[in-house]
Amino acid sequence: MHRGLKRLAVLTTIGMLLILLGGALVTKTGSGMGCGRSWPLCEGEFIPSVITAELVIELAHRLISGTVGIMVLILSIWSWKSIGHIRETKFLSLLSFAFLVIQGLVGAAAVMWGQSDFVLALHFGISLISFASVFLLTLLIFEVDKKFKAETVIIDKRITFHTVGILLYIYFVIYTGALVRHTKASLVCKDWPLCRNNEFFLPTNLYEWVQMGHRTLAGLSFVWIAYTTYIVVKHYKHQKVVYWSWIASLILSALQVIAGAFIIYSRLNLYVALSHAFFISCLFGVLSYLLLLASRNKSNSIILKERSTNKVDQPAS
Numbered sequence: 001m002h003r004g005l006k007r008l009a010v011l012t013t014i015g016m017l018l019i020l021l022g023g024a025l026v027t028k029t030g031s032g033m034g035c036g037r038s039w040p041l042c043e044g045e046f047i048p049s050v051i052t053a054e055l056v057i058e059l060a061h062r063l064i065s066g067t068v069g070i071m072v073l074i075l076s077i078w079s080w081k082s083i084g085h086i087r088e089t090k091f092l093s094l095l096s097f098a099f100l101v102i103q104g105l106v107g108a109a110a111v112m113w114g115q116s117d118f119v120l121a122l123h124f125g126i127s128l129i130s131f132a133s134v135f136l137l138t139l140l141i142f143e144v145d146k147k148f149k150a151e152t153v154i155i156d157k158r159i160t161f162h163t164v165g166i167l168l169y170i171y172f173v174i175y176t177g178a179l180v181r182h183t184k185a186s187l188v189c190k191d192w193p194l195c196r197n198n199e200f201f202l203p204t205n206l207y208e209w210v211q212m213g214h215r216t217l218a219g220l221s222f223v224w225i226a227y228t229t230y231i232v233v234k235h236y237k238h239q240k241v242v243y244w245s246w247i248a249s250l251i252l253s254a255l256q257v258i259a260g261a262f263i264i265y266s267r268l269n270l271y272v273a274l275s276h277a278f279f280i281s282c283l284f285g286v287l288s289y290l291l292l293l294a295s296r297n298k299s300n301s302i303i304l305k306e307r308s309t310n311k312v313d314q315p316a317s
Contacts, residue, residue, distance in 0.1 A: 005078055009138035012075045015068035016131040017281060022061040023107075023124055024277040027181045028270060032110065034058030039108045040066075065104060072097050072134060079137050086140055088292060096133035103127045121178035124277075125171060131281060132288040139289055153241055153293045160294040162228040166221070167287045173221050174280055176214040185210045186273075192264040193219070218257060225253045245290050252283040 026032055034054030035042035042048045042059050076093035083089050103126045110120055155163070180186055185207040189195035195203065195212055203209040225246075232246040259276035266272050 002082065005075075005082055006141055008071065008075055008078065009134075009141050012068065012071045013131075013135050013138050015064070015071055016127075016134045017278070019061075019065050019068055019103075020124070020127050020131055020281050021274050021277055022064055023127060024181070024274055025270075026058055026061050027178075028268075028273050029054065029057055031055075031057040031061075035062075035111065037112055039111045065100075065107075069097075069100050069104065072100050072130070075134065075137065079141065083140060083144055086144070088136065088295075089140060092133045092137045092140070096130050096137060099126055099130035099133065103130060118179065118182075120182045121175055124178040125175050128171075128174060128281060128284055132285050135285040136288060136292055139292075153239055154297055155242060155290075155294045159228065159232065159236075159242075160297070162224070162231075163287065163290045163294050166224055166228065167284075167291055169217075169224065170221055170280075170284060170287060173214070173217045174284065176210070176217055177276075177280065179210055180214050183207060183210055186263060186268050189215075190264070192261045215260070218260060222253045222257050225249055242290070242293065245286055245293075249283060249286050249290070252279050252286065255279045256283060 026034075031054035034052065034056070035048075035058050036044075038044045040062060042055055043050070048055055048059075076097050079089055080093050103123065106119075106123050106126060110123070183206070188205075188207040189211045191198050193215060194200060195208055203212050229246045229250040232243060236242045236246075256276060256279040259272055259279055262272045263269070263276060
């Protein structure tokens, strides 16, 4: 495989992560209106006359998003031409660029006309789909060189069910986390894991419901991932790609929960908050790859059957 394509794929994946973290940074620092009601320029100027920290953060996020957008377009076209014979390539190429464009339009609409917190919370999830698509494209590019044996993976119906279920569930958990940020409910509950003085009581307002709802859903996602990982460790040791992907998912899920707790303990430390977004983004990417592997069950079974038949048909030396 062309080295240039590999390098572009890796750099674009890193760029997509920067977009996700940049979006979280914009929200955490309240920089969404750093450029006023102007897009793509700041305050209607190519070079703003008044520079503020919020303007720098918002403008940097826009510049990175635009640059990475061009990289995603190039990667999509190049991948289409180079590995278009692989079943998932064209779909992922279209998905990655389409959702990046949608993400940009949603961001522009929020700046120019404003949106409710519930709509703005969708922004991170849209970007996440584009990131996952680019990440999967990158893995496909490395698969071609047989860097890992993904073509021999067979995942049973039980693990496929858990993979699909957890991925959809995690996506909803991510939405509730984005809603916590956009409603500014991050510190409405001063303690962890319960809201106040670690005493059990039902939330008394919308912000407590948003915060405690997210915590509960995140905790349940960790339990579900831990249970599935237990099954995989018990039955999939011979399939290293699946085995280590689920181990990675469990570790990332644990780190995400720990980072969530430290957001409260550190009283919304910016670096901790960004690490929280980083861990959940990586977790979504790994789970997306597991879904891709599960979708190949039928074709992989055929490949393994043909290999077995060819071995039997070969004459003894």
